[in-house]
Amino acid sequence: MQPVMTIDEVHRFLETDFPQIHTDGRVMTVTDISSGHVSMRLDPTDRHLRPGGTVSGPALFALADVTAYVAVIVHIGPVALAVTTSLNINFLRLPQLKPTTCTCRILKLGKRLAVIEAAIFQDDPDALVAHATATYSIPPR
Amino acid sequence: MQPVMTIDEVHRFLETDFPQIHTDGRVMTVTDISSGHVSMRLDPTDRHLRPGGTVSGPALFALADVTAYVAVIVHIGPVALAVTTSLNINFLRLPQLKPTTCTCRILKLGKRLAVIEAAIFQDDPDALVAHATATYSIPPR
Amino acid sequence: MQPVMTIDEVHRFLETDFPQIHTDGRVMTVTDISSGHVSMRLDPTDRHLRPGGTVSGPALFALADVTAYVAVIVHIGPVALAVTTSLNINFLRLPQLKPTTCTCRILKLGKRLAVIEAAIFQDDPDALVAHATATYSIPPR
């Protein structure tokens, strides 16, 4: 399972094919790509806040969903249109308003389905703020 | 299991205690409350779109999460602070850019946990665009 | 979405193609088939018990999985080999050692994936003991 896209190629692809994720500014950045893995960073703004100064559930969901999507296209190429079919997320600790990392690992990359695990943390990779598992449908190639 | 809040009371509570859900305008409205059930409507805008003109996954997630949260507070009262502990969502059909309804049913309202089912559809309640199950932690009362 | 198999046909199919579900005796029976829906009944035995006299989680999982699988084949025909790709289950109330019903509703029957909701209860259909959502991969036909 080898990556077929670089960080720069992913950023250009998101820019042209997926501009919606930048509606609120460039808050999500790919930070690392390796075999079967992709990491992204969210720099949350006031818009991602919830009462108590915590990052909102939908913001964490979006981070997990985009990172898992990028993990898929990084390994199958930017042409294919992968669609999220399901996502299960556990919220583990209240995140603070600071940079948030999502590290995705591909559990399975089949012909029709990809299953990805996403671990979201802030300072300490062992103290996850959320953990998700997502499934993507891969169109016939 | 009887509701203890009216639609107007919920709207006022969200206005004062949860203003973040209105960051992008008043796109979510409570449309119905009954024993064990709450419905809300999302009027999506361009900001909720994804390539292909479909409503984004995070927008559907946020709709399910807010509606389920409202279903909890409508039945336990607005004081308690319920926190989402997990949410599992299946994306079933591509939604179009039009009003989207989420109907929640409380499956369990325990002392410590509430479990809620959410069905999201557009015109046809039998052709769901998404289906979710969410768990909320209820603080000691 | 019309059923293409009767209860008797399902029982014969399970008997010949899926004898493993009867390893512990004939504990699962199809009780109802209608458009988009299938119900089955589990008559639990001592083997399904857990400490406290409750029906075990794996027994409820198996009931949800088999009923959802039957819901799929009842609507696509017994030839196709559907495989569970994921199952999310919430345990809501402790079940007692008595007949347990699982009612499945097909949320989506696509070309490649079927998504099914399963509600498990004993006496009162409004007091679920468990609720599940399952996804099945449908082989090319």
Added chain:
Amino acid sequence: MQPVMTIDEVHRFLETDFPQIHTDGRVMTVTDISSGHVSMRLDPTDRHLRPGGTVSGPALFALADVTAYVAVIVHIGPVALAVTTSLNINFLRLPQLKPTTCTCRILKLGKRLAVIEAAIFQDDPDALVAHATATYSIPPR
């Protein structure tokens, strides 16, 4: 997060308090305990088979559930009665009839809830046959 039970203590506890998991013989064994982690091995028998010679979904579910339960009691002690509140499982590859390992990692051990990740594999820890996330309710201590 330090383990407070040894492998032998867990086996004795299961023997006396949870004899049901041995109904079909001693097919599940704890193989490893460390900080935040527990591994168990299932030696499947004919009873765990499905058509095609694969280990059944309910057998994998039971393995994930028991291992996650053991991970909880190993860290909070054998007195507390933890109950599974939800379990989400993805089936990734068809397992064969041979020894199957489940490695659990505690993602969160809170006062009221524990969240555990379970990875199930046969020969190759990087080629998972199933992956699960489970939540346990911890009784007041």
